[in-house]
Each structure stands twice: as C-alpha cells, then as structure tokens.
Amino acid sequence: MKLTGSQIFWTLSTVEIIMAVWLRVSPAIETAKQDAWMSMIIAGAIGLAITYLVTHVSLLHPGETLTQFSRKLLGGWIGRIVILPYFVAWFLLSGDVLRSFADFIHLTILDRTPIWILMVMILALAVYLTGISGITGIGRFCELAGPVTFITLILTFLLNAMNTKLLHILPIVGDSSWQEVFKASLPPASFFGESFMLLVLLAFISSKKKIIVKALSSIVFTSIMVMLATVMVLLVFGPYVGMELRFSYFMLVRSINILNFIQNVDVLVIFIWIFGVFAKISLYLFITSYEMAQWLHVKNWKKLMWFCAPAIFIIALLIPNEASIMMLQKLWERIVIPVCAIAIPLFLWMMTVMRRKITKH
C-alpha cells in the first residue's frame, strides 16, 4: 500500500474541508461576528503548526505507523497505553461524523428514511472500499473527489456573487475584540488539527520528497476555502443571521437565484458532503483497523474492520441528540487536540531525539 504526495494533499483536504465548511462557519461567526474570516486564518496557522509537528515526528520514523514507532520508542506496554487516547479520539470522531452525516441527509432530503439505514449504507460502502484496496483506494478516491469538491465550492461562491453586500463585513475589528477573534479560531483550528492522522498515513508514502510541503499546503488550501466560505456567508447573510444558521454554507447555496433560472442547486452540493463524509469514514475505518491490528499484533488488519465498522456504527447510534454532538466537538477541541495532536507527538519527538543521542554515544 503506497500513497503519493498528491494523494496525501487531496486526502487531507477532502477529509477536512467539507466538515469545516459545513459545521465550523456559524460557530466562528457567533463569537467573532464579521471578523470570523480572520479567525479562520488564525485557525489555519494553528493547523499548520500542528501539521508541521506531526509530519516532522512521523518522518523521523519512515515506514512506521504511530503504533509501531511508539512501541519501538517506549517499549511494549507504555507504547500501547500512549496509543489508547488516539483510538478513543478516532472512534468518537468517526461516530460523530457518521451521525452528523445521517442527520443532515435526514433533515434535508430523506426525512422518512430511518437514520440507521443511511448510516449502514455509507458504512457498507466504506467497508467495501477499505477492504478491497486499503489506503491506496482511499487516496485515489480523494484525488478524484477533492478537485470536484473544490470546483463545486468555488462555483457556489461565484453563483452567489449577486447576493453579496460588501457592507456586511465592515467594520473590521470594530465590534469584536482581538480576543474574541482568537477565541473563535479555536473550534475551526481543532478541525484543521485533525491532521494528526498523518502520524499513521505518512508510513505509507512512496517517497519522502516534498511531503512536508504537500501536507502543509493542504492545510493552507483547506483554511483558504473555509475562509472563503465564511466570507461568503458573511457577505450574503451578515453576521447576525449567519450565526443563527445551523448549516450556513448550505443555506448560502439555497439562496442562489440567477435570473430566476439557476435555483435549487442545493441538491447538487449534497454530493460533495457525501464525498467528504465518505472519504473521512473510510479513512478512519482504515486507520483504526490498521492501528488496532498493530496494537494487538494481528497479521491481517482487514479482520479488525469487522470490529471497527460496527463500533463506529454503534457509537453513531448511541449519540442521543444534537447537544451531545456539540459536547463531542467541545471534547475534541479541549482534550483530544491538546493531547493527541500536541502533547503526545511532542513527547514522542523528544523521546526520538533522546534515543538517537544515547545510541550515538
């Protein structure tokens, strides 16, 4: 199983872009009002720092995934314990994503189809893709879905050009303080910080060349797109209406009306939502199964998919309501990112450096 540099770029951006555009724009507007777009830039910077850290740590151990190198560094038992938070984070995230996906589809188009059927369908597809081709298939899928997502996003922004009112974005840093702008950048930053999955993914790269640039540019690209979405939501709805909308980007698409002719294109953007969610669930299904196989010393990681897929499904089913999705997102922002994306990679980095010094002497 190999991944090329451009597959890393598209995998990372496809997986991150859609979720952030769909779910992170309104919360940022709620805190930072019309300056939310600046929060997105700051969030991008935080995401960049995290990505740089994890890429660097991962590249110190070429060809090894997180479980492999942490066990090598810290020994069997401690190495295993260190990985546990990652499993918790990845399972919770996939369950959360699966549930949000099904809720959204249920709300907008298939309101009579039971939610579990929607979830079983996408999960079955993810099992199929991951089982047949592993990470290579996911990378290839993202290489196709990523550009389509990008074009669709740009197109919907352009089609909304007539609806914009430039005044909505003024005054810049007048109503909200810098403090609020920074505070608003944390939720999107936690979504960009999801790039700590590179700790696993970078084990599969075909060559080390330019990987850091590819990974970092992917985060830059993602945050620019999310920033553009924020700007468009602000220009069309203004800060006060924008912050009330649950899926502000989707509402943006629903307001497209060109010459009374191009209307109701919202059905067409649902497919990029499905692309993004599908890529994400397949990817996490792969990551959890593969890492769990390494963790348990199982030769064939595909066997563990039969544990991971039902686990994700059950987590998604158990989420009772919107409030707990919010809570999970808070948990992700407050605990998962500091622990899994910053503390443990830093610790592993230090251990690597120390080990190398000791062996040199």
Next chain:
Amino acid sequence: MKKILLIFCLLFLSASSTGCWNLKEPNQRAFIIGVGMDMTEDKELEISSEVAVPAGLGSSQVTGAGKKNTYTVVSAKGKDFMDAGQRLQAELSRSLFYAHRQTILIGHHMAEVGLDKYLDMIFRNPKSELRSVILVVKDGTAKEVIKAEPTFDPFISTTLGSQQSALGMKPYYYRMLLCDAFSEGTQPIVPAITADPSRGYVYAGSAILDKDHGIKLVGYLNPEESMYDNWIMGKQKNLTFTTSIGKRNETISIAVQSLKHRTRIKMVKHRPQIYISLHGIGSIVENNSSLDPSREDDLKTIQTKLSQEAEKKVRKLVDKAQHQYKIDIFGIGEHVHRQHPEIWKTLKPHWRETFPELPITVSVHLRYRDPGQTNSSL
C-alpha cells in the same frame, strides 16, 4: 448462495437509497405559490395560500368554455404558520408543498401587530423556500391581494416580483428582511402594495417597519419617496425623473440608469454629521421645453435644474423621516456602525433620540449621457 445474498443486499440498498421512503409524486402535492399573512380582529393568525392548479396551467391556449382556473386560494386561522397550514390541509386533497413559494404578503393589520414572532418558520423549515419576495399590503389584507386576478402571469405572486423589477427596484427577498431586522442600524423598508377593486394590485411605495419594536409597522412612504429611499439604500436600479422648467412650467424627463449612492459620516466633536450624495447618469426621454440639450448652456441649466429638484425631494424625505416618523429609514445607523464602530457603541442605545437632530446634508448630481433622438423640443 453468496450471489443470491448479494443480489438481495443490492435490492435492499437500491430501495432505500433511491428514496422510496420519501416517494411523493408531483400529483400528490399542492404547490404553494404565494402566501399571505393576516392578523384577524380577534388576534388570530390567518394564512392564505395561493395553490397552483396544474390542470388549469396547461390550457393557456384553450379559450372559451371549460377553461379551468390556474390557482385556488385557501385560507385558515391558526396559532402559528404550521398550525394554520395543518388546517389548510383539511381543504385540500394534496399535501402542501412549500418549496415553490414566490411571495410572502403581509397584511396591514399583521404588520401593525409586528412580525417578529413569525419570522422563524420560513428559515427553519428545511422544506421552505428562501427566495421568496416579501411585500406589505397597505390598508388591506393579504387575502384580498392574493385573490386578485393577475394580468400577465397565471399567478399573482410571480407577478408581484416582476412588478418590482419593472419599477426599477431590486427585488426585496425575505433573506434581506431578516438581515435588516437583525442588523445594527438598518430598518427594514419593505415594498408595499394595495388591493384596489378597480385597478387590481397597485404598487404603493414602501412600508417602514421598526426592527427595535417587534418589526412593527410605523408608516408608509409613497412610491416617489420610496424611490429616493431605495436610491439612498442602494436598492434602486433605475428611475425616471421629471421636472418642470422655466416660467411656463414646461416639463422635461430623464431616465436615469447608473445610480450611485454614498453616505459619509464625519465626526465633529463626537457628533456625527451625515453627507448623503447621490449620483445618476441618464438620457433625456421627453423634452417639452424650449431648451435644447445639444447646446452647452441649456444642457447645464437642465442638469442643474434636475439635480436641484431631486435634491429638494430628497431633503423633504429626510425632513419627513426626522420629524414625522422619527425613524432612521436610510440605514444611517448602519453606516455609522461600519465607519465608526467605536462611536456607534455609545450612540446605539439612544440612536432613536439622536436621529431626528442629526445634521444631514444631501447632494444630488444628475448628469445626462444621451439627448435622445431629437435636439430641441419638437
């Protein structure tokens, strides 16, 4: 065995993924084209919906007997939108479908009571349409207007939208009302219409709604006043302006196309001074005076006269807003907020009281680009 299982799986998936659960044929739907909201005497919400009758639409070429109506109007009272909708359903054999609603009409009485309690449904309901235009019915009920027979289109609600663009205005969508209602300092100025038994539906200017007090109706602007107000707010695309000139009150008309507007706020000793400047370029479309636009002097006279006249009208409107309605209908508060956010924070709580005393300077510059087909008047 495996194959049979696979086929069953696929069949199951296709049944669920193609949305069979949600199957609803168009002939099971009643398409709502327009909706009217009224408040009855006993404070109950009354919803009147214009529902398309597809059978009547296809027969537009057929004349004479047997021609069906293209629409039907049903109305019901209820506690809120959807409650009334539930009762509307009792009169229809097809289920109501909101995604094609073009127009929302607000009855006069409804506007007086205030809209704030009923804004939510139109945005929250995922089946609802965001691109509806919104209008207030002056001195009447929405029910009357929605029942009126349209001239060109099969439905009155599509007509009302096109009427606005024919008058040179940008359509006022529900989304904009919401933006204005939740903004810092813009009052919603909603186009108004009257139901006239002899003339049908007539554009009647605009209704001023007060966003600070439950989006209640404050008053109306007549068509001419709302034209200037729309110009200042950037909602007007073109307009025709007529002035009388000379001793014998001969008239001259100019069709103005590229309208520009600018509101500047200058702070003098922490008190805002407002400069509104309006620009327009157009062509002379009617000239009954002795002036010849091809002559430099006459052209200047025409331009200054036109500009002065327009300026006078705008000043009158400003005066009316400041002293009669005492409400900021020009969105000046919003401009203060954008240009001087710090000062706005102190001004906002008592903007109501500040606005009537604001020094507002108006300047209008109308220029002509095209004299038309003749030089001097024929």
